[in-house]
Amino acid sequence: MKLIKFLLLGIFFGIVMTKSEVVSWFRIQEMFRFQAFHMYGVIGTAVVLGAIIVFLIKKTKLKNNEGHPIEFHDKAFSIYRYLFGGIIFGLGWALTGACPGPIFVLIGNGYVVFILVALSAILGTFTYGLIRDKLPH
Amino acid sequence: MIELISQPWPWYVAGAGIALVLFLANWLGGEFGVSGALGTMCSMCGAGKKVPFFNVNWRNQLWNVVFVFGALIGGFVAGTWLSSPNDIQLSAATVQDLGNLGITDFTGLAPAEVFGLDQIFTLRTLVFAILGGFLVGFGTRYAGGCTSGHAISGLSNLQLPSLIAVIGFFIGGLAMTHLLLPFFMNL
Numbered sequence: 001m002k003l004i005k006f007l008l009l010g011i012f013f014g015i016v017m018t019k020s021e022v023v024s025w026f027r028i029q030e031m032f033r034f035q036a037f038h039m040y041g042v043i044g045t046a047v048v049l050g051a052i053i054v055f056l057i058k059k060t061k062l063k064n065n066e067g068h069p070i071e072f073h074d075k076a077f078s079i080y081r082y083l084f085g086g087i088i089f090g091l092g093w094a095l096t097g098a099c100p101g102p103i104f105v106l107i108g109n110g111y112v113v114f115i116l117v118a119l120s121a122i123l124g125t126f127t128y129g130l131i132r133d134k135l136p137h
Numbered sequence: 138m139i140e141l142i143s144q145p146w147p148w149y150v151a152g153a154g155i156a157l158v159l160f161l162a163n164w165l166g167g168e169f170g171v172s173g174a175l176g177t178m179c180s181m182c183g184a185g186k187k188v189p190f191f192n193v194n195w196r197n198q199l200w201n202v203v204f205v206f207g208a209l210i211g212g213f214v215a216g217t218w219l220s221s222p223n224d225i226q227l228s229a230a231t232v233q234d235l236g237n238l239g240i241t242d243f244t245g246l247a248p249a250e251v252f253g254l255d256q257i258f259t260l261r262t263l264v265f266a267i268l269g270g271f272l273v274g275f276g277t278r279y280a281g282g283c284t285s286g287h288a289i290s291g292l293s294n295l296q297l298p299s300l301i302a303v304i305g306f307f308i309g310g311l312a313m314t315h316l317l318l319p320f321f322m323n324l
Binding site: 124 | 153160188225253265270290296312318
């Protein structure tokens with residue numbers, strides 16, 4: 001049942017990402033060239049509303065639909081992994097014009113080449129797991 | 138109704154929609170972070186036998202992979218039945234900059250010169266897809282999240298590590314866009 005709910009949520013997400021053009025390679029280029037407000041508006045609205053949602057969930061100690069309290073975990077502080085990992089992802093984001101969600105949304109939109117992007121992203125994740133002990137975190 | 142939905146959605150509708158996904162993902166007993174699904178896929182494929190990092194009970198994380206599969210279906214639904222006949226209204230400056238890089242086709246969601254199916258066996262397209270995808274998959278797991286996990290979920294929870302990650306996203310994205318992209322476009 002939980003899986004069906006997440007399937008429906010994913011479908012909604014895919015429609016939002018497509019209709020708002022967030023999955024567009026061109027829109028990502030526009031963002032990294034600071035030539036339009038669109039992407040900043042999308043992310044900014046999501047973060048402001050998200051912060052209010054997280055604040056209210058914590059304040060009201062809201063329970064999830066399974067009856068357990070909704071918990072937010074603080075991320076362990078470090079600089080290396082977030083900065084280096086972030087830079088590596090950013091390079092790939094600007095090249096493919098897609099972060100992980102949009103890769104799959106674009107496949108659904110009929111962009112067959114992104115199947116290759118997805119497979120390579122899974123390989124990249126696997127490679128990280130393989131060599132993570134050798135990386136500064 | 139369909140005609141209204143088929144118009145491109147403004148940024149504030151998209152932002153509100155993403156915030157709603159953030160809320161529902163938490164309320165349904167999960168969280169909003171897409172790149173974790175890539176790790177779960179590795180675990181499902183048996184990567185845990187060789188690499189301890191993936192040796193987790195992936196069945197507990199299956200909702201994440203199902204969400205991503207839903208996103209793919211959502212892309213199909215939007216692209217098939219809700220698509221707008223007009224091109225994306227890009228800024229003129231971006232059209233000019235990308236034109237200087239050799240991009241002339243601004244239809245659809247990605248340039249046909251690079252991501253068209255007929256280009257799949259060209260060196261340029263293979264590099265964009267394989268190198269780009271690898272950097273996305275490697276970088277997001279190294280950073281512990283992507284745009285959804287860090288920029289949306291993490292910043293919404295006022296996490297300093299997520300701010301560092303987002304700064305990293307932009308350092309990488311700006312370097313690729315302004316320094317490296319001309320090289321890759323000339324492949």
